[in-house]
Amino acid sequence: MEDNYLKRLWDGTNSPTDHFLELDVATFEKMQRRKANALLRKLIVPKLTGILLGIGWTVFMVMLVYLSLHYSFFSVGQLFFTVSLSIIAIITAIAVALYVKDVVTIWQIDHSASVTNTQQKLVGLQCSIIRSVRIMWLQLPFYTTWYLNADLLLHGSFLFWIVQILLSGASIWLAIWLFHSLRFGELQAGKARGFLKGYGLSSVVQAIDFIGEIERFKEQPAD
Amino acid sequence: MRKTIDEKEFLERIRINRGLLFKICNIYCVNREDREDLAQEIVYQLWRSGASFDDSCRFTTWMYRVALNVAISYYRNTKRDDMTVSLSEWAIDIENGATDVDEDDMERNRQLLYNSINELNAMDRMLILLFLEEKNYSEIAEIAGITETNVATRLNRIREKLKRKIAQQKD
Numbered sequence: 497m498e499d500n501y502l503k504r505l506w507d508g509t510n511s512p513t514d515h516f517l518e519l520d521v522a523t524f525e526k527m528q529r530r531k532a533n534a535l536l537r538k539l540i541v542p543k544l545t546g547i548l549l550g551i552g553w554t555v556f557m558v559m560l561v562y563l564s565l566h567y568s569f570f571s572v573g574q575l576f577f578t579v580s581l582s583i584i585a586i587i588t589a590i591a592v593a594l595y596v597k598d599v600v601t602i603w604q605i606d607h608s609a610s611v612t613n614t615q616q617k618l619v620g621l622q623c624s625i626i627r628s629v630r631i632m633w634l635q636l637p638f639y640t641t642w643y644l645n646a647d648l649l650l651h652g653s654f655l656f657w658i659v660q661i662l663l664s665g666a667s668i669w670l671a672i673w674l675f676h677s678l679r680f681g682e683l684q685a686g687k688a689r690g691f692l693k694g695y696g697l698s699s700v701v702q703a704i705d706f707i708g709e710i711e712r713f714k715e716q717p718a719d
Numbered sequence: 720m721r722k723t724i725d726e727k728e729f730l731e732r733i734r735i736n737r738g739l740l741f742k743i744c745n746i747y748c749v750n751r752e753d754r755e756d757l758a759q760e761i762v763y764q765l766w767r768s769g770a771s772f773d774d775s776c777r778f779t780t781w782m783y784r785v786a787l788n789v790a791i792s793y794y795r796n797t798k799r800d801d802m803t804v805s806l807s808e809w810a811i812d813i814e815n816g817a818t819d820v821d822e823d824d825m826e827r828n829r830q831l832l833y834n835s836i837n838e839l840n841a842m843d844r845m846l847i848l849l850f851l852e853e854k855n856y857s858e859i860a861e862i863a864g865i866t867e868t869n870v871a872t873r874l875n876r877i878r879e880k881l882k883r884k885i886a887q888q889k890d
Binding site: 499501502503504505506527531606607608609610611612613614615618619699702703706709710713714715716717 | 742759763764767768771772781784785787788789791792795796825828829832840841842845851852853861862863864865866868869872873876878881882
């Protein structure tokens with residue numbers, strides 16, 4: 497079978513159903529409003545909500561750190577409090593910055609760029625939630641240290657130490673495990689996929705698979 | 720779309736080249752509703768991306784890029800398992816002028832071609848579509864964003880695969 501035969505078969509394909517294509521400016525303007533609203537509802541609003549909550553939380557943490565440094569004398573308790581809250585504020589600020597970058601990217605997606613380039617950007621956006629989740633979990637251990645002070649450290653009961661060590665240890669383990677397992681490479685290999693699917697993020701898992709497909713597509717296949 | 724671009728001329732260019740939109744819709748969607756949705760989405764994105772078009776590149780190359788990007792995204796988001804369909808599901812007209820026997824044979828083989836294309840992944844479908852649309856390797860590489868050598872190697876494999884499948888299904 498020759499290539500020309502395939503092309504002949506292909507050339508016989510023609511759709512008579514072009515009545516559904518309304519090519520006029522008024523229709524496009526109506527569609528643009530509808531699509532802009534859909535985009536706003538689906539992508540922008542959740543991201544903007546995340547950004548506003550993130551900024552609010554970061555400002556709250558920074559204010560507490562400022563008040564602690566300004567109105568109290570140096571102590572072990574103040575050290576734990578300010579270091580823990582500062583790290584939480586920094587990590588939240590990084591996540592907010594990533595969200596802002598996503599919103600900018602959503603508006604700048606260029607469908608006329610090459611297919612692999614645009615698809616990588618689009619799928620990357622779909623997966624960006626993983627990047628933020630991965631970073632946000634890193635602050636978990638610091639929620640178990642901000643309240644420590646000299647009194648607790650020197651005179652804490654046996655039960656206190658058991659609970660504190662279990663709590664901090666578990667949160668450190670969970671934060672490190674998620675940070676490691678939620679890397680794209682790990683997710684493509686199959687680890688932690690169940691974790692994402694369990695949280696209703698199957699579409700993200702599919703998007704990650706498609707990233708792998710594009711990467712393989714860009715590579716020169718072996719002869 | 721920027722007002723500096725003549726909207727009427729732009730829409731006329733899309734209208735002239737609308738045949739390629741139907742072919743793209745046909746290979747990424749099996750049922751009529753999806754094809755109609757996708758066609759509207761593509762045309763809307765073409766109109767929206769109009770500002771990015773400049774005369775330094777061919778209009779059809781630009782149009783293929785936008786249309787394929789939209790189609791592949793649509794396909795990813797609506798992918799279904801039951802993708803093999805009968806010819807009647809495809810929006811296909813048989814060429815006029817052929818004899819009845821030729822016509823039957825062509826129709827059967829055309830269905831085999833479409834079903835075989837349907838078994839390819841989203842990126843390979845794009846390559847074979849561009850090849851069947853008589854695009855040269857350089858243009859295909861530009862649209863897809865991969866090297867010409869990569870295009871050549873992949874297309875060789877895809878063509879062989881399609882021919883083998885059509886031959887097998889005919890037997």
